[in-house]
Amino acid sequence: MKALLIGTKNEHKLREIRDILLRVPLVLQALPASVPEVVEDAPTLEGNAVLKACGYAKATGQPCLAEDTGLEVDALDGAPGVHTARYAGPDADAAANRRKLLAALDGVPLPRRTARFRCVAALARPSGELIATVEGVLEGRIALAERGAGGFGYDPLFLPTGPHDERTLAELSDDEKNAISHRGRAVAALRPKLLESI
Amino acid sequence: MKALLIGTKNEHKLREIRDILLRVPLVLQALPASVPEVVEDAPTLEGNAVLKACGYAKATGQPCLAEDTGLEVDALDGAPGVHTARYAGPDADAAANRRKLLAALDGVPLPRRTARFRCVAALARPSGELIATVEGVLEGRIALAERGAGGFGYDPLFLPTGPHDERTLAELSDDEKNAISHRGRAVAALRPKLLESI
Numbered sequence: 554m555k556a557l558l559i560g561t562k563n564e565h566k567l568r569e570i571r572d573i574l575l576r577v578p579l580v581l582q583a584l585p586a587s588v589p590e591v592v593e594d595a596p597t598l599e600g601n602a603v604l605k606a607c608g609y610a611k612a613t614g615q616p617c618l619a620e621d622t623g624l625e626v627d628a629l630d631g632a633p634g635v636h637t638a639r640y641a642g643p644d645a646d647a648a649a650n651r652r653k654l655l656a657a658l659d660g661v662p663l664p665r666r667t668a669r670f671r672c673v674a675a676l677a678r679p680s681g682e683l684i685a686t687v688e689g690v691l692e693g694r695i696a697l698a699e700r701g702a703g704g705f706g707y708d709p710l711f712l713p714t715g716p717h718d719e720r721t722l723a724e725l726s727d728d729e730k731n732a733i734s735h736r737g738r739a740v741a742a743l744r745p746k747l748l749e750s751i
Numbered sequence: 752m753k754a755l756l757i758g759t760k761n762e763h764k765l766r767e768i769r770d771i772l773l774r775v776p777l778v779l780q781a782l783p784a785s786v787p788e789v790v791e792d793a794p795t796l797e798g799n800a801v802l803k804a805c806g807y808a809k810a811t812g813q814p815c816l817a818e819d820t821g822l823e824v825d826a827l828d829g830a831p832g833v834h835t836a837r838y839a840g841p842d843a844d845a846a847a848n849r850r851k852l853l854a855a856l857d858g859v860p861l862p863r864r865t866a867r868f869r870c871v872a873a874l875a876r877p878s879g880e881l882i883a884t885v886e887g888v889l890e891g892r893i894a895l896a897e898r899g900a901g902g903f904g905y906d907p908l909f910l911p912t913g914p915h916d917e918r919t920l921a922e923l924s925d926d927e928k929n930a931i932s933h934r935g936r937a938v939a940a941l942r943p944k945l946l947e948s949i
Contacts, residue, residue: 556778556779556780556813556814557778557779557780557813557814557815557816557945558779558780558781558782558807558808558811558813558814558815558816559779559780559781559782559815559816559817560782560789560803560804560806560807560808560815560816560817561782561803561817561818562782562788563903565902565903565904566818566934567781569925569928569929569932569934569935570779570816570818570934570938571779572925572926572929573929573934573935573938573939574779574938574942575779580754580755581754581755581756581757581768581769581772581773582754582755582756582757583756583757583765584756584757584758584759584760590760591758605758605759606758608758609756609758610756610758613756615754615755615756616754616755616756617755617756617757617758618755618756618757618758618768619757619758619759620759620764620768704763705761705763706763727767727770728770728942730767731767731770731771732939732940732942733940734767736764736767736768736771737767737771740768740771740772741771741930741939742930742931744772744926744930747755
């Protein structure tokens with residue numbers, strides 16, 4: 554295991570940095586294949602996140618974290634939004650969704666291709682009762698063409714605002730993406746609730 | 752250990768959420784008492800963070816993370832800034848610093864008491880060579896009086912902007928503070944570099 558010296562004589566700072574770098578351990582379990590998929594038909598990201606967290610918690614009798622993510626493109630009045638995963642149709646794959654997005658933005662110059670990923674994460678008790686929802690947002694722009702082999706979904710088209718703004722999310726390492734992403738922020742914001750509540 | 756179900760059928764999301772919640776393990780070491788304290792006489796937070804990270808790394812032959820934090824109060828033209836730790840004098844304790852800050856802001860109403868904590872974290876190789884610096888910022892306001900028993904330094908006076916803005920940092924749990932704080936953001940942003948470089 555890697556070793557790192559924390560260069561401070563301040564005991565408070567030392568403890569905080571320890572807590573930040575070394576998270577409390579959790580056993581994470583994937584959804585069993587036998588559990589039927591929750592239908593995500595709520596009109597909002599929050600609604601869908603809650604449907605999944607509460608539905609899967611109740612179905613399995615376990616605390617459950619679920620999320621729903623939307624891409625909001627300003628030049629498209631916030632579309633695809635809650636329809637992000639099925640933008641190009643109910644059975645469309647990510648490549649078809651990206652093609653439809655590029656076509657919809659044809660001719661729009663980069664400065665006007667502002668957009669954001671919005672992720673709502675929800676946490677539910679084994680009874681199906683909702684504990685909390687949190688939101689994480691990542692601002693950026695839609696690139697003029699796909700770039701990068703990492704990530705998934707719309708990542709090859711998303712240029713995050715900030716120090717990485719010349720690379721798409723699909724060109725960042727997993728750690729770089731998770732440190733700044735909508736999902737990283739939402740899930741990290743849920744962690745305190747999670748450690749208190751489950 | 753606590754168990755949590757991740758309610759998604761999407762393998763990519765499952766992996767990201769796992770990565771976000773379960774960080775790569777690291778052994779963190781406190782600064783040995785025998786190492787002489789680095790003199791923090793740089794004119795900037797970044798300069799002091801680099802002095803400490805590089806100085807302590809070289810002194811111990813270990814990779815080192817160090818940080819320097821400043822509180823910038825708009826009504827005081829950015830003071831105490833780089834002098835945050837020694838605002839009330841070279842040997843002042845945190846309580847004396849807080850008293851001086853409250854006195855300096857006497858009569859300034861809450862909406863004009865905007866401020867931010869700025870943390871610069873630096874990472875150095877065992878040779879003393881700098882790997883990276885990152886910055887984390889937490890916007891907020893200076894409360895009219897101290898509140899809360901948690902945290903340290905100016906935390907009982909700092910009302911962070913956002914969902915917790917009616918509580919001071921000293922009234923948040925450690926996890927709530929670390930999820931939003933300047934130090935939490937800076938150290939989390941350094942994690943990818945850290946895992947790549949040491």
